Amino acid sequence: MFVEYFYKLKDVGIPVSPTSFITLHKALHSGLIxxxxxxxxxxxxxxxxxxxxxxxxxxxxxxxxxxxxxxxVKGLELDELARTMLEAWLQNPEALADLMGVDESALNxxxxxxxxxxxxxxxxxxxxxxxxxxxxxxxGGYSPVGHSGYHPGGMRVGGSSGSKSAVKxxxxxxxxxxxxxxxxxxxxxxEALKRLRHLIPHGPKDQVDxxxxxxxxxxxxxxxxxxxxRALRDRLKVILAIDNGGWSMDxxxxxxxxxxxxxxxxxxxxxTFFFHNTIYSNLWEDPARYKKPQRVExxxxxxxxxxxxxxxxxxxxxxxxxASDGSIHIExxxxxxxxxxxxxxxxxxxxxxxLNPVPASTWHYTRTIGEIRxxxxxxxxxxDGLEEAxxxxxxK
Amino acid sequence: MKNDSGKRFTGATRYVxxxxxAKIVNISMVLEMPLLLKGEPGTGKTMLAHAIAExxxxxxxxxxxxxxMKLVDALYQYDxxxxxxxxxxxxxxxxxxxxxxxxxxxxxGQAFTAEARxxxxxxxxxxxxxxxxxxxxxxxxxxxFDIIEVDKTVKTNYRPVIIITSNAKKDLSDPFLGxxxxxxxxxxxxxxxxxxxxxxxxxxxxxxxxxAISAFYKMRQVDAIxxxxxxxxxxxxxxxxQADPDFxxxxxxxxxxxxxxVLFKKSHDYARALSTLNGRRMSN
Numbered sequence: 001m002f003v004e005y006f007y008k009l010k011d012v013g014i015p016v017s018p019t020s021f022i023t024l025h026k027a028l029h030s031g032l033i034x035x036x037x038x039x040x041x042x043x044x045x046x047x048x049x050x051x052x053x054x055x056x057x058x059x060x061x062x063x064x065x066x067x068x069x070x071x072x073v074k075g076l077e078l079d080e081l082a083r084t085m086l087e088a089w090l091q092n093p094e095a096l097a098d099l100m101g102v103d104e105s106a107l108n109x110x111x112x113x114x115x116x117x118x119x120x121x122x123x124x125x126x127x128x129x130x131x132x133x134x135x136x137x138x139x140g141g142y143s144p145v146g147h148s149g150y151h152p153g154g155m156r157v158g159g160s161s162g163s164k165s166a167v168k169x170x171x172x173x174x175x176x177x178x179x180x181x182x183x184x185x186x187x188x189x190x191e192a193l194k195r196l197r198h199l200i201p202h203g204p205k206d207q208v209d210x211x212x213x214x215x216x217x218x219x220x221x222x223x224x225x226x227x228x229x230r231a232l233r234d235r236l237k238v239i240l241a242i243d244n245g246g247w248s249m250d251x252x253x254x255x256x257x258x259x260x261x262x263x264x265x266x267x268x269x270x271x272t273f274f275f276h277n278t279i280y281s282n283l284w285e286d287p288a289r290y291k292k293p294q295r296v297e298x299x300x301x302x303x304x305x306x307x308x309x310x311x312x313x314x315x316x317x318x319x320x321x322x323a324s325d326g327s328i329h330i331e332x333x334x335x336x337x338x339x340x341x342x343x344x345x346x347x348x349x350x351x352x353x354x355l356n357p358v359p360a361s362t363w364h365y366t367r368t369i370g371e372i373r374x375x376x377x378x379x380x381x382x383x384d385g386l387e388e389a390x391x392x393x394x395x396k
Numbered sequence: 397m398k399n400d401s402g403k404r405f406t407g408a409t410r411y412v413x414x415x416x417x418a419k420i421v422n423i424s425m426v427l428e429m430p431l432l433l434k435g436e437p438g439t440g441k442t443m444l445a446h447a448i449a450e451x452x453x454x455x456x457x458x459x460x461x462x463x464x465m466k467l468v469d470a471l472y473q474y475d476x477x478x479x480x481x482x483x484x485x486x487x488x489x490x491x492x493x494x495x496x497x498x499x500x501x502x503x504x505g506q507a508f509t510a511e512a513r514x515x516x517x518x519x520x521x522x523x524x525x526x527x528x529x530x531x532x533x534x535x536x537x538x539x540x541f542d543i544i545e546v547d548k549t550v551k552t553n554y555r556p557v558i559i560i561t562s563n564a565k566k567d568l569s570d571p572f573l574g575x576x577x578x579x580x581x582x583x584x585x586x587x588x589x590x591x592x593x594x595x596x597x598x599x600x601x602x603x604x605x606x607x608a609i610s611a612f613y614k615m616r617q618v619d620a621i622x623x624x625x626x627x628x629x630x631x632x633x634x635x636x637x638q639a640d641p642d643f644x645x646x647x648x649x650x651x652x653x654x655x656x657x658v659l660f661k662k663s664h665d666y667a668r669a670l671s672t673l674n675g676r677r678m679s680n
Contacts, residue, residue, distance in 0.1 A: 026427055037419075041416050042420070045431075045578055046427075049432075049576070051580035
């Protein structure tokens with residue numbers, strides 16, 4: 001029973017396990033499930049183990065028990081996305097054309113309605129190319145087109161569901177705000193970063209090691225022998241380099257800010273530097289990139305075990321990356337192309353990652369992203385991407 | 397389960413239960429699986445366990461998880477110090493050669509060995525390391541644990557109703573989740589909140605109730621707040637408002653909120669809320 005339903009859930013990416021499916025059948029035999037509402041509640045609580053998937057679950061449930069709802073929902077989201085793309089287009093046509101890898105002048109000839117249709121087509125292609133198309137839409141919160149359909153501040157409220165039918169409840173999509181696509185919050189970043197902490201004994205031997213004390217005392221025939229040990233401290237060194245220049249990073253400022261705030265609170269030994277678009281001979285300690293330059297060569301002095309985290313959209317004109325005087329700031333022109341500076345950093349710090357707020361599915365549109373990816377492992381700046389990045393950084 | 401199978405959870409005197417949650421609790425009880433509850437602070441995760449215990453007249457055992465806690469602390473303790481003391485001075489009635497006399501049950505142990513079915517609340521499991529969760533898997537799976545000092549296995553007499561709460565936004569480990577049922581409690585909507593307040597203040601003045609709730613939800617929407625006021629804060633706030641003899645509910649509607657410190661407990665949040673309020677009043 002409901003095998004198809006189970007696989008549907010699995011197909012859309014909800015991690016459901018066979019064991020839980022069997023448990024659901026036990027529940028069905030318990031006599032407690034007498035209606036579709038009961039089944040909705042029971043199957044969600046048994047099969048779905050995270051509120052992030054509640055929204056997806058609601059969509060599948062509505063689809064499976066009501067019919068063709070799912071494609072509709074997708075169409076709706078496409079509409080919404082296309083509209084925001086249009087807004088972005090109106091604000092900065094060049095940027096969007098660039099990101100989409102199309103010629104600006106070609107699009108200029110279209111009317112707004114035609115533009116929307118065009119964007120929708122493009123989005124559909126996108127969804128088809130990458131299975132689990134909702135994911136692409138999902139990262140929309142930080143997509144280059146600044147999908148503003150989500151409301152980062154307020155959670156939608158579920159409330160009592162007794163009077164509605166389960167399908168209706170499911171169609172309400174009460175859990176939309178919890179789904180994977182939601183914006184990164186402080187707490188989520190914190191949870192991810194916390195695992196980077198690395199506790200090792202450090203400092204004076206001022207803590208009593210009780211187990212060892214007991215052992216030594218027993219060995220001593222009962223004469224007390226107190227053994228001291230060092231306290232555990234977090235000694236992980238982290239360097240955070242943030243692209244804070246130019247309009248291209250503007251849509252992501254709040255996400256980066258969140259990450260930055262949390263990192264400051266989390267790591268004792270954290271150094272933050274700033275750059276614009278890419279790294280040339282200097283990184284700056286001050287956000288204005290003016291007062292305190294730090295030469296890239298000098299980074300060789302830092303502990304090579306330091307974790308280097310670079311945050312930037314990695315999107316720029318190719319010459320900025322390859323030309324030996326590629327910097328758009330004259331005073332930065334030092335003769336070394338940026339790409340070599342990046343390679344130097346990657347070599348100095350074997351444990352480094354590049355976090356990119358641009359959705360991964362659009363990375364292949366931008367040439368410089370591809371180039372930088374070949375130097376630094378690149379992860380999306382979303383909760384999932386952050387988790388992957390942290391896992392990578394933690395590896396020995 | 398044996399003679400409890402007829403029992404169904406229907407709510408308690410101080411707890412407003414939505415139907416959905418009641419169903420989930422009942423299903424978890426029938427399946428004998430722990431129920432993992434997540435949700436914002438103040439959505440009544442902990443209260444639920446209290447309510448179940450009250451409603452089903454079962455004793456409640458609370459395990460407050462702490463960051464340094466190891467699972468064995470929650471299972472049992474071998475009181476070596478008392479034993480050492482007894483062996484030196486020999487003035488107790490305990491038999492020093494019998495280690496079992498010095499084994500004390502921890503909270504999980506107590507729930508397992510209890511003479512009746514109990515409600516076991518494992519509160520804020522995310523505080524402990526992931527080791528704690530991993531170690532707990534077997535215990536929850538088999539519903540038994542070993543006391544290595546005396547080489548004895550403790551089995552449950554009556555499977556406790558286990559409620560686990562977690563505040564973390566991050567998921568717990570997959571194998572752990574696999575052994576639990578899951579529910580996420582959403583923050584109550586105003587309608588639900590009215591009921592909750594009604595339960596706590598049966599004789600509350602309607603005007604006060606309405607203005608306080610609408611002010612409360614407005615204040616929750618102030619952006620850049622680190623700790624949003626939750627149900628607990630609202631209840632305390634209403635209590636404070638009621639205790640003030642000079643207070644008039646009309647002031648709330650005008651955007652004049654006294655005792656803001658009850659709602660906002662971080663100085664940054666407080667300042668932020670205050671400035672928003674002042675700004676709002678000026679623009680009116």
